[in-house]
Amino acid sequence: MTKARDLANIISGGFTVADLPTLTASEIPNLDASKITSGSIADARIPASAVSQHATSFDDNKIVNDISTLAIRQASNENKSAYNTNSMYVDVFQDDTGIASHTTTTRNSSEYVDTLASGGTDSNYSNVHFIYEDSNTNSTNGQSGSASTTALTLNDQSFVTTQKKYGTHSLYFPNGRGTGNTKSSDFTGTIPNIKDLSNLHTLELFVYHTHRNGSNSNPAYDDNALWAISDTYASINIGDSGRLRMMQYTGSQIYQSWDSNYYLPLNTWTHLVFVWGSSTVKFWADGTYIGSITRHALVNATPANSIRFGCSANGSGHTFDGYMDSIRWTNAERYTGTSNITVPPSPHYPNNLTTNATGNFISNAITTSSTNKMGAIITYQDNAGTNTLNTDIVLQLSADNGSNFTTATMTALPDFATGIKMAKVNDLSVTAGTQLKYKISFANQSSGSKEARIRGVSLQY
Numbered sequence: 414m415t416k417a418r419d420l421a422n423i424i425s426g427g428f429t430v431a432d433l434p435t436l437t438a439s440e441i442p443n444l445d446a447s448k449i450t451s452g453s454i455a456d457a458r459i460p461a462s463a464v465s466q467h468a469t470s471f472d473d474n475k476i477v478n479d480i481s482t483l484a485i486r487q488a489s490n491e492n493k494s495a496y497n498t499n500s501m502y503v504d505v506f507q508d509d510t511g512i513a514s515h516t517t518t519t520r521n522s523s524e525y526v527d528t529l530a531s532g533g534t535d536s537n538y539s540n541v542h543f544i545y546e547d548s549n550t551n552s553t554n555g556q557s558g559s560a561s562t563t564a565l566t567l568n569d570q571s572f573v574t575t576q577k578k579y580g581t582h583s584l585y586f587p588n589g590r591g592t593g594n595t596k597s598s599d600f601t602g603t604i605p606n607i608k609d610l611s612n613l614h615t616l617e618l619f620v621y622h623t624h625r626n627g628s629n630s631n632p633a634y635d636d637n638a639l640w641a642i643s644d645t646y647a648s649i650n651i652g653d654s655g656r657l658r659m660m661q662y663t664g665s666q667i668y669q670s671w672d673s674n675y676y677l678p679l680n681t682w683t684h685l686v687f688v689w690g691s692s693t694v695k696f697w698a699d700g701t702y703i704g705s706i707t708r709h710a711l712v713n714a715t716p717a718n719s720i721r722f723g724c725s726a727n728g729s730g731h732t733f734d735g736y737m738d739s740i741r742w743t744n745a746e747r748y749t750g751t752s753n754i755t756v757p758p759s760p761h762y763p764n765n766l767t768t769n770a771t772g773n774f775i776s777n778a779i780t781t782s783s784t785n786k787m788g789a790i791i792t793y794q795d796n797a798g799t800n801t802l803n804t805d806i807v808l809q810l811s812a813d814n815g816s817n818f819t820t821a822t823m824t825a826l827p828d829f830a831t832g833i834k835m836a837k838v839n840d841l842s843v844t845a846g847t848q849l850k851y852k853i854s855f856a857n858q859s860s861g862s863k864e865a866r867i868r869g870v871s872l873q874y
Contacts, residue, residue, distance in 0.1 A: 474788070474839040481790040481837075481871035482829065489524075489869065495777075502779045502849070502872035510777075517772035518855065521758040522579075525794065525866040528769040528858045529755060540745040566599045570723065578619040578682045578738040579760045586723040588624045588734040596732055597641070597721035604718065605744055607642060607689065608711035614689040615747040616640065617761050618740040621682050626731030627653045631670070634660040635725045639733050640687075643719035646711050649687065651677055651733065659694060661709045669706035671696040682738075684756045688748050697748065700756045700796070752861045753797055768860035774867075778814050778848040781874055785845040787812060788873035789821070790837045791853070792829045798863035802836050806865050807854040810838075812874075813846030833868055849874055 481501060487493075488505045495504035495511025504511035506524045520526050569590050577583040590596055605612040620639065627636045632650035634641075639657075641648035646662045655676030661667045675698060677683060686697040693705040720742065724732040741761040748754055755768070787810040793800070800806050802823045809818035821838035829835040851872055857863055 597724035608715035621736040641725040645725040671704035773854040814848035
């Protein structure tokens with residue numbers, strides 16, 4: 414075939430791809446990728462770098478942390494005991510079932526763990542004049558500290574199990590019982606006269622207020638009397654909005670409010686403390702210092718043995734309605750200063766409370782598939798002072814049943830709720846294992862100045 418004929422065939426279309434010779438790899442020059450417009454390339458011909466250089470990394474920690482936070486909130490709302498899933502463990506300390514051990518720490522019935530513990534006999538033991546404890550025994554503890562005579566004379570009150578802060582019973586003041594000297598619950602013993610400024614006193618009690626009577630936002634001496642002296646030389650009264658005010662009779666009635674913005678809540682247990690110092694009467698509610706008012710010397714006719722609860726004698730106003738529990742009257746100024754105080758996790762008497770400087774607690778083991786990475790979310794509260802993460806509150810994680818704990822460096826997160834803080838650690842490297850635990854340690858704790866409470870833990874694996 415001549416060159417002319419070949420050319421003619423090409424021009425006329427008689428020349429096809431089949432007429433092309435086969436080229437070897439060395440005979441193919443570098444081919445621009447843009448020239449490849451169809452067909453498939455074998456996987457083996459694509460290097461890993463060609464894929465990874467275009468892949469964007471994905472960090473799922475934010476999603477994991479959000480799920481853990483929601484799990485803690487759901488467990489808190491539903492009062493759930495400790496539980497675990499395939500990838501998470503949650504405990505909000507509804508009970509002790511998720512805790513393997515305590516070292517100078519305790520779980521409080523208000524669902525947190527701290528270093529508060531019994532400190533033995535109360536230093537004011539000999540000054541306790543009476544106490545209504547947490548049962549139906551209604552005993553008084555005199556200056557010898559021994560249970561002796563009946564503490565309170567009950568009129569139309571009763572011991573009930575319907576509501577109680579501790580133990581089995583509380584003292585119930587029913588609604589609609591009217592007023593007068595048979596409507597209060599009266600202490601039957603004698604205390605040093607409260608009219609004299611030299612006599613110091615402390616009243617502590619838990620109250621569960623169920624119904625607000627009257628129509629006075631700022632109550633008079635006979636409105637909703639929580640506490641009173643006889644008819645009526647001094648009283649602590651509750652307004653129809655829940656505002657608390659004190660009346661002291663010096664020959665004329667003197668009314669003072671600790672804080673006009675504080676209102677006693679309904680249908681919940683509230684811890685109240687009133688302290689008569691030499692010049693002031695101070696007030697704490699649920700451990701928070703509310704304020705102080707001037708203490709006045711009462712009129713000379715003020716009796717020394719007529720403390721009443723729930724109604725002022727012969728009052729024409731309204732009674733306190735609800736429950737009281739763990740009432741303690743002490744002839745001493747138990748709390749001084751203006752710092753917040755610790756709400757007792759047990760009945761007021763006979764134990765004293767102390768905050769241990771250090772302590773820790775360890776969870777039960779959670780069985781899972783082998784892992785060498787763990788994370789956690791914790792919620793905590795500065796009950797007093799400010800606790801520093803990784804110093805005052807230390808988290809350690811273990812995957813080998815606690816044989817090796819790795820200390821985490823926690824990072825603060827936005828608050829879980831008002832007054833409840835939150836912190837996290839993600840992807841902490843631990844010694845590989847299948848038995849997961851956490852350990853939380855406290856340091857530098859001191860009553861009234863630095864008190865941490867651990868509210869919840871969500872372990873990630």
